[in-house]
Amino acid sequence: MPREAKISALVLIILCGLGGLCSDVFFTSANLVNILTASATIGILSIGASFVLAAKKLDLSIGSFMALTAIFGATFGHSGTGIIGLTLLCGVVTGLINGVMVGFLKLPSFIVTLAMLGLARGVALVISDGDPIYDLSPSVIYIGQGEIFGVPVPVILFALLAALCGLILNYTKFGIQTLCIGDNENACARAGIKITRHNMILFSLSALLSAVAGLIYMGRVNAADPAAGAGYELLAITAAIIGGTSIFGGKTSIFGTVCGALILSVIQNCLTLLNISAYYQEILIGLILIFAISLEKVKIYPRGMR
Amino acid sequence: MTLNVSGLYKSYGGRHVLTDIHFGIKSGIILGLVGDNGAGKSTLLKCISGAEQFDHGQITIDGVAHSVITPELSRSIGIAMIYQNLDLCPQQDVITNIFLGQEKTIRIFGQNTPFLNRSHMKYLATEVLNRLGLDVDISQNVSLLSGGQQQRIAIARALISHPKILIMDEPTAALGIRESKKLLDMVRNLKMQGIAIIFVSHKIQDIYDVSDRILMMRQGKIITDLNKNDISLAELHKIMMNEEV
Numbered sequence: 303m304p305r306e307a308k309i310s311a312l313v314l315i316i317l318c319g320l321g322g323l324c325s326d327v328f329f330t331s332a333n334l335v336n337i338l339t340a341s342a343t344i345g346i347l348s349i350g351a352s353f354v355l356a357a358k359k360l361d362l363s364i365g366s367f368m369a370l371t372a373i374f375g376a377t378f379g380h381s382g383t384g385i386i387g388l389t390l391l392c393g394v395v396t397g398l399i400n401g402v403m404v405g406f407l408k409l410p411s412f413i414v415t416l417a418m419l420g421l422a423r424g425v426a427l428v429i430s431d432g433d434p435i436y437d438l439s440p441s442v443i444y445i446g447q448g449e450i451f452g453v454p455v456p457v458i459l460f461a462l463l464a465a466l467c468g469l470i471l472n473y474t475k476f477g478i479q480t481l482c483i484g485d486n487e488n489a490c491a492r493a494g495i496k497i498t499r500h501n502m503i504l505f506s507l508s509a510l511l512s513a514v515a516g517l518i519y520m521g522r523v524n525a526a527d528p529a530a531g532a533g534y535e536l537l538a539i540t541a542a543i544i545g546g547t548s549i550f551g552g553k554t555s556i557f558g559t560v561c562g563a564l565i566l567s568v569i570q571n572c573l574t575l576l577n578i579s580a581y582y583q584e585i586l587i588g589l590i591l592i593f594a595i596s597l598e599k600v601k602i603y604p605r606g607m608r
Numbered sequence: 609m610t611l612n613v614s615g616l617y618k619s620y621g622g623r624h625v626l627t628d629i630h631f632g633i634k635s636g637i638i639l640g641l642v643g644d645n646g647a648g649k650s651t652l653l654k655c656i657s658g659a660e661q662f663d664h665g666q667i668t669i670d671g672v673a674h675s676v677i678t679p680e681l682s683r684s685i686g687i688a689m690i691y692q693n694l695d696l697c698p699q700q701d702v703i704t705n706i707f708l709g710q711e712k713t714i715r716i717f718g719q720n721t722p723f724l725n726r727s728h729m730k731y732l733a734t735e736v737l738n739r740l741g742l743d744v745d746i747s748q749n750v751s752l753l754s755g756g757q758q759q760r761i762a763i764a765r766a767l768i769s770h771p772k773i774l775i776m777d778e779p780t781a782a783l784g785i786r787e788s789k790k791l792l793d794m795v796r797n798l799k800m801q802g803i804a805i806i807f808v809s810h811k812i813q814d815i816y817d818v819s820d821r822i823l824m825m826r827q828g829k830i831i832t833d834l835n836k837n838d839i840s841l842a843e844l845h846k847i848m849m850n851e852e853v
């Protein structure tokens with residue numbers, strides 16, 4: 303685990319301490335559940351972002367994919383299972399499109415996913431005619447609002463996906479090769495790693511996680527909204543980076559990313575409890591991202607921690 | 609184990625970089641390859657390792673002729689190459705670098721699973737590092753190792769696939785005198801283990817010290833193919849300088 307991930311865990315604990323000092327409400331169980339539930343959507347997106355960043359790529363389309371996959375599922379699915387299945391399928395297919403353009407056509411991931419950010423949002427608006435789709439199946443609502451033994455389903459999904467992706471990253475050939483590709487792609491290609499296929503899987507994974515986040519969002523608000531997830535790519539990438547993922551590739555930690563998502567959620571929660579305007583929250587997130595990248599770029603971390 | 613290169617041609621956009629290359633090598637021989645920058649040495653090595661495709665010619669390994677070599681085929685027939693830049697992943701640990709692209713996975717009912725077999729990888733990595741006389745923490749990032757240690761990690765990666773032919777491109781270029789000497793001793797050791805080695809260097813002294821045969825390339829052609837015993841270091845220098853011997 304990168305040392306930055308441990309630092310982000312420490313920062314999270316300090317922030318929670320400060321949150322408790324700032325407001326008596328902070329450590330109530332209802333508020334803590336709120337923080338966890340709010341972090342689930344961004345957290346799941348940021349896990350996908352971590353994999354892509356670790357391979358020295360960028361996926362800016364995840365927020366728009368959240369909307370597109372949900373709209374696609376809600377429009378063409380006629381039952382709860384249909385909506386869930388089509389949402390996830392749409393995620394895999396849209397991810398494959400990114401993967402083909404980055405892998406086969408060798409286009410820069412920044413440009414491809416920037417284009418897909420606009421394109422996917424546009425398709426979602428066209429399919430839905432710009433209006434949210436209401437009255438979804440109870441099983442979809444359960445994904446966003448249900449509880450199992452008092453724990454919200456989004457939190458359970460976030461925890462399960464984080465554990466699964468942590469396992470993939472640290473204990474499988476795919477995970478270790480993702481880090482190596484981000485570190486030295488040419489060396490990996492000469493070592494026989496199939497980079498094109500790997501990139502396709504990476505972008506599909508990222509988009510599939512976007513679809514899961516889309517399902518949770520759709521269930522929470524009981525609507526498939528073509529405007530859902532706007533700007534979430536910034537939050538997800540920020541969470542990954544403050545959790546120790548390197549924007550320059552070769553390094554990530556799912557534990558750190560989870561901490562990063564929770565840090566953002568705790569900050570937003572504290573600002574809300576302190577009645578600070580949401581506009582300032584946007585400014586703060588931008589500043590945190592710049593600070594986190596600067597830490598790595600100017601090598602403030604001591605040697606051995608980079 | 610024998611490797612024969614015959615009638616190899618390679619050009620980039622009409623410019624010939626390899627012209628009618630012929631040579632052979634067998635187990636337990638070190639073949640030194642010298643030549644100026646742009647002589648075609650690296651291209652020749654890349655053609656043998658499959659990193660570049662040659663236009664015409666054949667590479668025959670143990671009697672089997674190949675007119676196309678891919679990196680996968682090259683590895684499967686026992687060719688390993690160590691590039692001048694070592695091709696390491698600096699932020700990853702020693703064990704990950706040694707097994708790059710050849711990770712061992714857990715097998716269940718005779719089938720490979722996606723899960724890494726770390727204990728087996730650790731065992732094999734320790735074994736190969738011991739062979740190379742390198743005592744490092746295998747969980748350490750390679751960026752924290754010295755140039756000589758990194759060089760040996762690259763050699764360890766090549767040896768982990770039990771190659772029959774080892775190609776080394778400028779292995780001493782970034783090393784100091786002491787580390788170069790250690791590396792040359794290691795190369796001789798590998799030769800004693802029956803590995804055929806193609807050793808490329810700008811340092812004539814290194815080539816002369818370690819090689820059994822010396823090939824000299826100029827402008828994409830082999831101009832000299834000599835047994836080391838038939839030539840002195842001074843004569844080799846003269847040929848390099850394009851002077852009469």
